[in-house]
Amino acid sequence: MELNFSIEGGDFTQAGQASSRVKKVLKQLGVDVKCIKSIVIALYEAEVNVVAHAHRGHILIQIEKDRITTTIEDEGPGIPDINLAMQEGFSTASKKVREMGFGAGMGLPNMKKNTDDLQISSVIGKSTIVKMVNYF
Amino acid sequence: MKVSEIIDQLGLKVISGEKGLDRGISGAYVSDLLSDVMGNAREGQIWITLQVHQNVMAIASLKDLAAVILVKDLQANENTIHHSDEEQIPILSTSLSTYEITGKLYALLNKQ
Secondary structure, eight states: OEEEEEEETTOGGGTTHHHHHHHHHHHHTTOOHHHHHHHHHHHHHHHHHHHHHOSEEEEEEEEOSSEEEEEEEEESSOOSOHHHHTSTTOOOOOHHHHHTTOOSSOHHHHHHHTOSEEEEEEETTTEEEEEEEEEO | OBHHHHHHHHTOEEEEOGGGTTOBOOEEEEOSOHHHHHHHOOTTEEEEESOOSTHHHHHHHHTTOSEEEEOTTOOOOHHHHHHHHHHTOOEEEOSSOHHHHHHHHHHHHHOO
């Protein structure tokens, strides 16, 4: 089963749409509640990252018998130093984004904590691709 | 304890999401950092915050929270209210500061 979502950068009203939909679908499929909670946290953070940092992005969700694979590909500034970005508390978010309570440097750590496998690749000035796998 | 039961006892105003007033309360979480709430709040908790935009309700819904309390008489945005009604998760309001309302809620929930 595949689900696709598009995200526009800067539009915070869209953040949470994909995670909300995925939560419903996984519930219907009877996936373990704890597992759903983790996926929802990781996916929400990924959505917010696209809205807060990129021009636009695309989310592909692939649900198989034993796992869910989420691929988020955006067009944006890229991440110059991924290890630094993974550090709790590090953020490049704008003042406006921080005032909303985002940009605390907890997004990527939240994603790492809540996925079984997280891979990030980035081309500076062009795009970032995040791939997350959760096993049921 | 249900959400409806804390309203009178804490003098809260119901702003929206009336249909969710019989939700059960498992505890509370206090934070204005959304990723903190996303990562650490648990199902059935009351969320006390000063954030008023609609992402608050997106998180409340994703985390199955019992209700949101906005402090210092802060007004929720229109789309936040709409989202609260839709998700049937109440937004409650208090004139008190975070410190004061948290202390009162803590005392109330621990009296049980």
